[in-house]
Amino acid sequence: MLDLETKVHDESRQGEAYAPAVAGTQTYTKKFYIESYGCAMNFNDSEIVASILGQEGYGPTRNAEEASLILLNTCSIREKAEQTVRKRLTEFKKLKRETPGMLVGVLGCMAERIKGKLLEEEKLVDLVVGPDAYRSLPALIAEAETGQKSVNVLLSREETYGDISPVRLDNNGVTSFVSIMRGCNNMCTFCVVPFTRGRERSRDAYSIVREARELFDNGYREVTLLGQNVDSYYWTSADGSETITFAMLLEKVAQIDPLLRVRFSTSHPKDITDEVLFIMQRYENICNYIHLPVQSGSSRILQLMNRTYTREWYMKKVDRIRELIPDCGLSTDIICGFCTETEEDHQDTLSLMKYAQYDLAYMYFYSERPGTLAERRYDDDIPEEVKKRRLAEVVELHRKYSQAGMEREVGKTFRVLVEGTSKRSTEQLFGRSDQNKVIVFPKENFKKGDYVMVKVESCTSGTLIGKAVQ
Template sequence: MDFNAENLKKLRPLSGDGSKLYIETYGCQMNVSDSEVVLSILQRDGYRYTERIDEADVILVNTCSVRDNAEQRVLGRLREFKPYKRRKKALLVGVIGCMAERMKEQLMEREQLVDIVAGPDSYRDLPRLLRQAGDGSRSVNVLLSQEETYAEIAPVRLDKNGVSAFISIMRGCNNMCSYCVVPYTRGAERSRDPRTILREARELFDAGYREVTLLGQNVNSYRWEQDGHSTGFAALLDAVAGIDPLLRVRFSTSHPKDLSDEVLHVMARRENLCRAIHLPAQSGSTRMLELMNRKYTREWYLGRIAAIRRILPDCALSTDLIAGFCTETDADHRDTLSLMREVGYEFAFMFKYSERPNTKAARHFADDVPDEVKTARLTEIIDLQNELSLQSNRRDVGRTFEVLIEGVSKRSDDRLFGRTSQNKVVVFDRGDRRIGEYATVRITDCSSATLIGELL
């Protein structure tokens, strides 16, 4: 792998003496990025990262509130920390992130187990909160900010491979989808200075990383204003891709109402902008989309798909889908299935509707679709997506792709895996190739989840 070892070392956790910090991360890619920011902040205060929970002086759990199941997993995990607390009286346990913002009172009431609660905009305050908790006072800071982006903080990279990294370009969300808790837990949308984003991407490339993913709740609405000059997402995307042709660039997530032709034309012009777009539909029914406050119709969504097909004919598409939203009928569900068939998604994240407290849906709509109906509809969606994924992968058999090698196959040390520009996983014989290199691979076989190839 071609990289500067000293540059890579600067991005990795520090070793040496100091209180030991253990972090568990749940939820989205944004939370992974946030955990790296948290470690950077606490390293400055003398903490040192550990992967061993049994040697930790501080345990932080970075949480997600998008679905009830995610919160229940964290609550169950907190109970498992009791033995560590008994063995080490000075051990501090903190809950950070979206769940901290939403459930601060409940968390502080949990049998004196949680010492610190910190929302997504209060990570700079963690050193003070930890000192306060160490003195015996339980600590809370869940204030939301209109300005905080952690722009100048260089994240400490926790990935294992040194190939792919996340870069947060904005925080918060203004869309107010009726089912979604994110605007309440992460606050209003604000964009990060593009100069800091470019600097971070350049540092990653110089350290040997060959792929970055630009993150935001809605990257299409990224906008930085300064001195009368405005930078939108298309310009930012072009600038990051311009760092080096060997740096692959991805982004997530796109809101259909804001995906512009300008972004698509930038992608078509830059070969290192990956041919994969995640475009959450949530439902194929215009009636459902209106109830969800998605601000587009089925027809608008399909118009964006048509633009992608026209401008980027080799682009892969993935989506998010919700089964059983309030008042959803069999006809609405069939609209979702027909949308899936019409688009032919390569991949999808698929969920049963989970009512989140204080959202518009929770306040104004009845969660009236029985759970067994939600489950049956979700099963149909999953089964159809498995078919669509297999069909898409079969179309790739016989084709040749450039694959960025990310690691060794779990099944055999003699095989490597990586991803195509279309974000499909490919497994192939190792040969003389190494992690972090590009390889030309011809696809010989597939499953619904994986392409099998031979090295050329």
């Protein structure tokens, strides 16, 4: 699961909850405005939508008031995200009254679940489009322009959008996501993704490598291979003569050029293999960083979540990663207050955090989502004040180990890919280390896209502060 609720400060844009489209230089007959919520997959989907709309004469704009089409790419992982979307739709409803011909649509994970409410009961939108139906957008827009309510939320077993070149929206021109698969076969009881994004299917490996190569040729210097569970990537050619696993795909992308850094997200603890770790060892341009969601440190709760591993199994996986890649950065997802969670279960989570000492953690308290297995099977029986108290304890402990981890980096030198100007000072640049830690340093004559050796001189809880060295 790629959504986030609480995390330490990060200078980069990764994980933002909102990203408006950037206007390009091409002249278009119509303009669209898009907002994306939730996970990195949603941001990538918005770039696919932008490509499809571009073929229909629509160009992106940052100004909703000048758009003839407003789209919200939605997330159903957290109730908070849905509330935000509803609020924005209410605001756009007022804008629509003042703008004849304007259409408002909802894309993505909220689409199927509450399409009736959005279209008929609340009359907030004109069209609703699920994550596998973006190719039908032109026809749905044409239908909506006649006054009809347009809907397509059908899920697909084949759609990967592998032949569509995404239009990079609100990007820094240095880093980008490349989707390698869609959907998920892991029926975690707390998660709505299998029901909103459908079953797992892997994209053509050669289309992935081609997209990554095109990004590199256009000046990008880092790609993140993206999927709900990248380690289960498994593509077979149409004639059955070739099969490519995730480790093989990772190697193919790394071989594009040594100057192209490669990351990936998200890994499922049950699926990440030694083969992947050996490939990471072999290629210097594959970043030593793994996002390995644990969700809970209690084997009992993990069983209720249908995570298919135990506490002890997860800890052995952490040991193996650190045995093969000693300097590997490690991050995780943690849910507090899942159904029936006791204080003993909560203490198990805290003790596992002490064991793993994550560099970064996405931490949130359990929010029951309609349509999940947990909603059907279990009572959401932990009081909210208990959930929040446990979350606060998890966050406090994580900050302690995160701070200690940052302090251990002081005095070390890292190769940093410059991503842009620091939010705090125009005289400072920022980038990330291999281990995904943000490093800020004086601008000097460096620019975006440069690789710079930076010696860390100090740190805050979320940022390393250094100076470029020869």
